[in-house]
Amino acid sequence: MTCEKIMAMTKEQVLEIAITAGKILLCSGAETYRVEDTIVRMCNLRGMDTVSVFCTPSVIIVSNEVASGFTCMYRVNRRGTDLGLISEINKLAFSFYDWQYDYEETMNILREKLERPPRPYYVETISSGLAAACFAVVLGGDVYEFIGAFFAAAIAMLVLKQISPFRPSSFWETTLAGVILCAVALIFQKIIPGNSMEKMTVGAIMPFLPGVAFTNGLRDYMAGDLMSGNTRVSEALLLVGGLAIGMAAVLGIWHA
Amino acid sequence: MLISILFAFIATIAFGKLFNTPRRVLIPGGLVGAIGFAIYIYLKDGLGYSSMFSNFMGTIILAVISEFFARIFKEPVTVFSIPGIIPLVPGLPLYRAMNFFMLNAYNVGMEKMVQASLDATAIALGILLISSIARLFKTSKEMAMQAKNKGAIKP
Incomplete structure (x- = not known):
């Protein structure tokens, strides 16, 4: 036995x-x-x-x-x-x-x-900043864009971690992330004029894109769990929408 | 191109850290992301295929490798495929679409939007294809096991 x-x-x-x-x-x-x-x-x-x-x-x-x-x-x-x-x-x-x-x-x-305690803030902050910075380089950025994307994503992640005890809905969380990272990227573009706003922002949004929800949703579809698949894919779409709204708000104020 | 592949590798490892991947599979996970991105960028920039096709092929190779790595390292598949998929995510067309919408250039914005959603669809199709094929293998293995020890485990 x-x-x-x-x-x-x-x-x-x-x-x-x-x-x-x-x-x-x-x-x-x-x-x-x-x-x-x-x-x-x-x-x-x-x-x-x-x-x-x-x-x-x-x-x-x-x-x-x-x-x-x-x-x-x-x-x-x-x-x-x-x-x-x-x-x-x-x-x-x-x-x-x-x-x-x-x-x-x-x-x-x-x-x-x-009941494992959450990991310290700096791990997630630094890793999301590093991921964002590397993406800025993948898109063809240079050292300044590397630094800009690092700080944009790291600051946004740090703020999200700070407000997470208040349990905001994930939609508003992502929107806030979009606002912050876009604002930080704008500031960096002002400080170093040659910096491409596009590369910094696209790099910085990468840690906040709902890749997990999207991938899991599709795997759920194939496993036959249609309801979970629908839920997760629509969650992913909602979060992408939130991120876009957040960035659009900053860019809209900027362009206006 | 080599530099971007190298940085895709580092970025995938950073994502693995962000999602708290077990430490011993961080490097293989980074390899999965780098290979997927290398296929994508080679097909797109080197051979001039469309962005959608390159994404599809990149995702397929990536998903196959992560299925194999999951067998080798005895970890769930998602440990490899979730960080690995991220370098392919169409962030750039998405950002451009939104930016053009903000500048009231709806024509160009819509074009970028369609491009972003097609890329995402290509990635989705790649994952769907490979995970359904992997499920076929898994189900056939389970059925063979059930047939072999019918009622043996049950007390």
Whole structure:
């Protein structure tokens, strides 16, 4: 018997472990089928063969095909992107069939991942600035545009991180990012006259484009999760619109 | 061209860091992005193909490589494909479209807008194609496993 530790847990405990894992996956931006697959696989190991999972980007519902079954539901309000967490949970789910920990230990592992403190600001600030600056060079920029794009994206990301405790909607967050990065790029163009506004701005918007939502949405479509696919692709379009509105506001004031 | 490919490599690594990719797959992830961008820029600037076709081919190669890397490094595919796709995203036509709209040049702006959305569609088609093919392989493997140990795992 490979999974005696799992058989020693009750069904409710395994279900709780599974839904916590699913929660972490969805909150860190995994695709829908990965969440559903993880929960179903974990539950099947405990002999719960009739478990059904329905997951969209904002809710996980785990229920039973039997009429007298259970229902668990988890509502997700805020999603981030953390590919490292997805990969950790993925490893955990794949090693679950010869699991060596009991319920308490497993829940402690999962809780540690769930309540992991956010990374320090400077990591995300510097990496988004570096990414933006490199894109400015990819588009044919020189050293000054490299610096301009770096500061435009880094300042915008820093402000977003500062206001994130207030939990703004992601649309307004992206719009604000567009306003800030466009304004910073304008200032840099004024300071160093030869600088191309275009290269700096296009470089700087790259960290704020919803690449994750877009890619995951398309993968959801192909996995047959049409509702999640629609949600994510329209989220991506909304965020691109927000970014464009933010930049257009600054440029409009400038041109006027 | 080489400089831009090199900087696409660094930018993809920076994106990997931004999305908190595990440290040991940062360099392979950067390689995925650099290869996709290299294919794109070679087809577009070197051979003179249209931007849409170049994006499509770049995405296909990139997605295939990230599927393989996911098997090799035992990580989810998105760890490679999400940062890798970003150098191809049509930021420049999008910005130009918006800028022309602000200058009341709707004709040119619309042209750029259509170009941006076609590029995005090409990328989307590339991802759709490869992920559906990858799913075919995965499903056939699962079916073979189910047929092999029918009821063996279940207590």
